[in-house]
Amino acid sequence: MAPVPQPGAAVVADWHRDADSREFFSRILHKKRRRKFSLLESPVMPPHLAVDTVHYKVFISGKSGVGKTALAARLAGRSIPSMHYETTGIETTVVYWPVKLRESGRVLFFRLQLWDCGENALRRFDHLLPSCKEQLDAVLFLFSFTDRTSFDDLSNQIAKWSGPSDRLVKLVVGTKYDLFMHSDVTEREVTRFQEEWGSPVLRTGGEVSDGLGDVAALLNGLAENLWHQDCVAASQHSQQATGTLI
């Protein structure tokens, strides 16, 4: 797997707290809550501030009840369903997130489309997984802090997704971190896993608050990895191009 950038190396961390981000974040907010974007809508910037939007497809993987649907809702700023209903097909969620690149100071809107599909549905219907894999850019591997087996199964899950063409960002997310009192997974185990895996384990949990602070670390981390992957691919591509020229 391509080396993952140090968190904060490529994009400005916690940019939503800076004054110069307000113009951009206000486009994804409505009455102090996150705006929901349907397919025909997107954030509209005034002409003098026009920015590019980059599109990515992200699959959320993990066993039933681990918190996939809740994570998609959280990242979009929706309230989290209190009941667990199985997701009996594919559901996608659109998330817009402004990001400031550290080096150039350039601002981009990331349009992340999160693909969520219940494990049982994937098992029962063969056509769903290929559909989720089509033109995929990233996978989030979920485990729950309250479910030991979901943590133990991570390496298995990740192994299933390593193919010859490795243009896929892979991140691990621990859910239900707010229930640390009932945690089945210790900090030391998480630390050890991070060292072996060579990349940080992101965490989520608790109530959805303003829809910015509670998701900034995760969305910036995801955006950074996606951007990095594109940069690596672009430089390889241009090297190949110059190679053939000579």
Place this chain on the structure above:
Amino acid sequence: MFGGGQGVLLSSCETERGGKVVWRVFQDSVMLIAVNGGQGGGGGSSRGEELSLQRLLENVWSSMVLVLGQDELASVRNVERLKRDLRSCFSLIDQLLEEKQEGIMGNLTHCADCLVPPNPTLLQEAVENFTQAADSEFGCLMVHGRIAVATEKWWRLAPQEVVLLSALMRSLSASGSASCDYPVFLPHGSPTVAHRLLRFQLLPGADVCVLCGPTPSLLRAETTLVGRFWLPLADTLRDCLAVGERCLPGSVSLRPDVLALLLINRETRRSVSCVRASSDSSVPSRARCWELLKLFYIFSTTRYFSQEETLCVSPEEKPQRSSCEDFAPGFSHQPLQCYLVTEECKCYTLQTPQHQLFLLTPLSVPTFALRTVATHTLSAITAATGF
């Protein structure tokens, strides 16, 4: 079950406190039992209660078939597995039990809840072209959880399927997701082979869906078709959304003395319903009006009018079922209108060969004027919309 062993058909019973228990066996395999707490839900009559519970059983069974397919339910090989798989149906079943969304009557009437758009032609064309481009003939545009326009083939699905797919669309839409690819079995049309229900949220409150086979993939349909067919219609969609829960366009002017109405087209099995907002404290609240409308529908259909038979009864079951209907007090003639005056409002039903109109008015409307209000309302709606 004891009675069944003796060849007796018992289909419901009542508890001492007036609770009602109704059950039914589906596909010789699954028995569903519905129990209610006694009060309400039946228009004050035992037969009315039975109607809503029977409807509930049918709807629950059809939801189970919709999600799991008939094979898995009819020939149970592994009960533990079935129990686990049944969890996939809970979302739809809970929705049927809770009846949360006001203004949705289809679960009861088995007629599709519709919204009449101000400019249907453009939307109709768009749905047809979009559906065709998605390799399908079955497509439908839902606005505020009701069908605004649909392809002809969509309307040829069994009425109950249309109602059920609408319920599924509402729950998917409420989850706030942007698009879906859901495997669905059609309880009547395709109980053993799953189709794909693709749904796209065009604007908040406006969703388009198609029923299709293996192609196109969700990603391809979304990236190549949604923008192409629907971006040019964004403003038309907004006009349609502005109709709101009234479900009828501005061109229909309702008389001020209409509190609430449910209009059923008996041929097309479609319905529109609405409750008028009122600040007047002497009339029932919106929520209560919806409740009263349902109760009145049950009251008039169980006592006077036949609801069109869409009960999903298998042919071999039919003679048994109709034999229990014979116990109902029969009329030698077919009633055309009926009214009811309660402590909260007045109610009036009008039946023509093509329509059934159920109307609520405030108590202040004189009873002798109800019929005029009803006939005016019916012709105002049909003249302006052709519903």
